[in-house]
Amino acid sequence: MLIDWSQRIIQTKIVYYGPAMSGKTESIRALFHHLNILSRLESIETTSGRTLFFDYGPIELKHGEWTLQIHIWSATGQDYYAETRSTVLAGTDGIVFVADSSPNLLNENLRCWEELNGFFGTRLVNNIPVVFALNKRDIWPTISRFDFINSLRLNGSSLIFETVATQGTFTVEILQEIIRKILLESSLAQPKRIGT
Ligand SMILES: Nc1nc2c(ncn2[C@@H]2O[C@H](COP(=O)(O)OP(=O)(O)OP(=O)(O)O)[C@@H](O)[C@H]2O)c(=O)[nH]1
Numbered sequence: 001m002l003i004d005w006s007q008r009i010i011q012t013k014i015v016y017y018g019p020a021m022s023g024k025t026e027s028i029r030a031l032f033h034h035l036n037i038l039s040r041l042e043s044i045e046t047t048s049g050r051t052l053f054f055d056y057g058p059i060e061l062k063h064g065e066w067t068l069q070i071h072i073w074s075a076t077g078q079d080y081y082a083e084t085r086s087t088v089l090a091g092t093d094g095i096v097f098v099a100d101s102s103p104n105l106l107n108e109n110l111r112c113w114e115e116l117n118g119f120f121g122t123r124l125v126n127n128i129p130v131v132f133a134l135n136k137r138d139i140w141p142t143i144s145r146f147d148f149i150n151s152l153r154l155n156g157s158s159l160i161f162e163t164v165a166t167q168g169t170f171t172v173e174i175l176q177e178i179i180r181k182i183l184l185e186s187s188l189a190q191p192k193r194i195g196t
C-alpha cells in the first residue's frame with residue numbers, strides 16, 4: 001500500500017485468485033458492472049474467453065480530502081500460464097480467494113490455496129488479508145462451508161461469502177471487507193510513505 005500524504009492519495013492492490021474457471025473474472029466483471037465502470041476493466045484473454053494473463057481495473061473512492069485508489073487484478077487459473085501468476089501477485093495488499101463450490105474441485109481449491117501459501121509464506125493472512133468467495137453456489141451439488149474450511153485447514157474466523165458471481169451476489173460486500181481488513185489489520189502498521 002502506498003500513501004501519498006501531500007496529494008492525500010492511498011493506493012492499494014487487490015488480487016482475485018483461485019483455481020481455473022472458479023469465477024474470478026466473472027466476480028470482477030460483476031463488481032465493475034455494479035459500480036457502473038465496466039468500461040474501465042481490461043482483460044487479456046485467450047480467443048476462447050479464458051483469462052490469458054490477467055484482468056485489471058482501477059476503482060477510485062473519495063472520502064473527504066482523501067482518495068482511495070484500488071487496483072483490482074485477477075490472475076489466470078490455467079496452469080498452462082501459471083508463470084504469470086507470480087507477476088500478478090507481486091506487491092498485492094489483499095487477496096480475494098475465489099473457490100469453486102463443486103465437491104469434485106475441493107482438491108483444486110486446496111492446490112491453489114497451497115500455491116498461494118507457498119508464494120507468500122506466513123505473510124498470507126497475517127499481513128496480507130484474505131476474503132473467501134465460495135462461488136458457484138447455484139450449481140448443485142455444493143460443498144458445505146464446514147468442508148471447505150476443513151479442507152483448506154482455514155482458521156475458524158475466516159471470512160467466507162457464498163457467492164453466485166453471475167448474479168453479482170456479495171461483490172460489493174467482499175470489496176468492502178477486503179479493504180477494511182487491508183486498512184485496519186495489516187499494511188497501515190508499516191505503510192510506504194511518499195511526500196513527507
Ligand atoms: N452458474 C454459474 N456460472 C459461473 C459462476 N461464476 C462463474 N461462472 C461461469 O464459469 C465460467 C468461468 O468463469 P470465469 O469468471 O471466466 O472464471 P475464471 O476463474 O476467471 O477462469 P480463469 O481465468 O480461466 O482461471 C464462465 O462461463 C462463467 O460465466 C457462478 O457463480 N455460477
Ligand SMILES: [Mg+2]
Nearest residue numbers: 024025050051
Ligand atoms: Mg479469469
